[in-house]
Amino acid sequence: xxxxxxxxxxxxxxxxxxxxxxxxxxxxxxxxxxxxxxxxxxxxxxxxxxxxxxxxxxxxxxxxxxxxxxxxxxxxxxxxxxxxxxxxxxxxxxxxxxxxxxxxxxxxxxxxxxxxxxxxxxxxxxxxxxxxxxxxxxxxxxxxxxxxxxxxxxxxxxxxxxxxxxx
Numbered sequence: 780x781x782x783x784x785x786x787x788x789x790x791x792x793x794x795x796x797x798x799x800x801x802x803x804x805x806x807x808x809x810x811x812x813x814x815x816x817x818x819x820x821x822x823x824x825x826x827x828x829x830x831x832x833x834x835x836x837x838x839x840x841x842x843x844x845x846x847x848x849x850x851x852x853x854x855x856x857x858x859x860x861x862x863x864x865x866x867x868x869x870x871x872x873x874x875x876x877x878x879x880x881x882x883x884x885x886x887x888x889x890x891x892x893x894x895x896x897x898x899x900x901x902x903x904x905x906x907x908x909x910x911x912x913x914x915x916x917x918x919x920x921x922x923x924x925x926x927x928x929x930x931x932x933x934x935x936x937x938x939x940x941x942x943x944x945x946x
Contacts, residue, residue, distance in 0.1 A: 793849050833917070901917075
């Protein structure tokens with residue numbers, strides 16, 4: 780396997796896609812463990828999750844590492860969730876995540892908006908719901924509450940996304 784070199788700098792907001800091992804659909808069912816893992820990592824490193832969608836076999840988020848290193852944040856979050864999941868399932872070993880994850884440094888406000896829209900539309904894209912507002916494991920409702928999205932966003936007109944998003 781080649782060595783993956785990631786570009787990062789302090790306070791670089793990034794979009795991340797992380798996929799479970801063999802795309803096992805465990806995340807939506809165990810979303811509480813994922814949030815516990817995130818809170819565990821926050822005790823060590825301060826960061827903000829600006830937007831997110833947790834689907835059965837992967838999650839997307841826009842992460843602001845503040846003064847931290849997003850690679851360490853992701854490593855710790857994946858390890859913490861893995862330990863919590865294996866403990867809950869009574870497993871002593873076994874892979875939970877694919878080895879790598881997709882990351883993209885947010886370049887400007889348009890890029891940020893495009894990635895946040897992609898995150899919020901993702902459950903519809905995967906056929907899990909008909910409307911982004913129906914998927915409970917995303918930040919869509921918070922964005923809707925502050926007026927970023929209308930009630931029918933992503934329903935009447937499908938958004939079009941160009942580029943790669945790590946799926």
